[in-house]
Each structure stands twice: as structure tokens, then as C-alpha cells.
Amino acid sequence: MDNNVISDYFMVSYSEKAMFFISDVIDRIPNISVITEIEALSWHAPNKIYETIITEFVKNANVLPLSRKVVIECIQIRRCKKMKTPDAIIAATAIVYQLTLITNDGGFRNIPNLKILNPFEI
Numbered sequence: 001m002d003n004n005v006i007s008d009y010f011m012v013s014y015s016e017k018a019m020f021f022i023s024d025v026i027d028r029i030p031n032i033s034v035i036t037e038i039e040a041l042s043w044h045a046p047n048k049i050y051e052t053i054i055t056e057f058v059k060n061a062n063v064l065p066l067s068r069k070v071v072i073e074c075i076q077i078r079r080c081k082k083m084k085t086p087d088a089i090i091a092a093t094a095i096v097y098q099l100t101l102i103t104n105d106g107g108f109r110n111i112p113n114l115k116i117l118n119p120f121e122i
Contacts, residue, residue, distance in 0.1 A: 002103035003039035018119040031062045033093040035086045069096045
């Protein structure tokens with residue numbers, strides 16, 4: 001799960017169907033990259049309530065580490081596609097762990113072996 005999905009979900013930016021889907025993912029303990037953890041906890045929440053919600057979300061998530069396999073995959077992605085290193089790490093993490101990346105960031109399109117799902121398209 002990408003950080004943009006986390007913040008959009010807690011700001012209730014999605015359709016009812018997408019909100020239900022993401023709620024189900026969260027209930028099943030979501031997987032997030034260590035980069036997503038950093039981004040989520042660095043987000044300037046509009047108030048203390050959101051900050052607490054985001055902190056609890058990350059605490060209850062399965063944070064996937066920056067392993068050697070993720071680093072190697074990240075290098076391959078950056079050699080083939082111009083993208084920022086944090087996004088390449090998020091994509092590489094999803095590929096290495098064979099997960100679908102839930103994101104609304106179009107920059108992840110056309111990365112070989114990366115499965116993505118955009119909540120705005122649900």
C-alpha cells in the first residue's frame with residue numbers, strides 16, 4: 001500500500017466501494033514498504049486525531065524491510081525507468097514480495113512484473 005492511498009483513505013477521498021475495499025485490506029493487516037512507513041509518519045496530519053490514526057495504522061501494518069533482493073530489484077527498475085529512488089523501492093518491494101501495489105500514483109505504470117491497483121478505479 002502506497003502512502004497516497006493511506007492518506008486518501010483516512011481523508012475519505014474514495015468512493016464507498018473503494019473505501020470498503022481498503023478497509024478490508026487494512027483489517028487483514030496491510031503490507032507496506034519501509035519507505036511507506038517513513039512517508040506516512042512524516043506526513044503533516046491536519047490534526048492530532050489523524051496523526052494518532054496514522055501512527056496506529058503503521059504500528060499495526062506489516063512493514064517490509066529494505067532487503068538485498070529489494071535493493072537489486074530497485075536498481076533494475078531505476079535503470080529502465082526514470083523515477084525517484086523511494087518510489088522505486090516501493091515498487092521493488094511489491095515485486096520481490098509478489099504483492100499488488102495499491103496506489104493512485106501513475107508513475108508506477110509500465111514497470112515489468114509490478115501489479116498495481118488504483119482505488120480510484122474501483
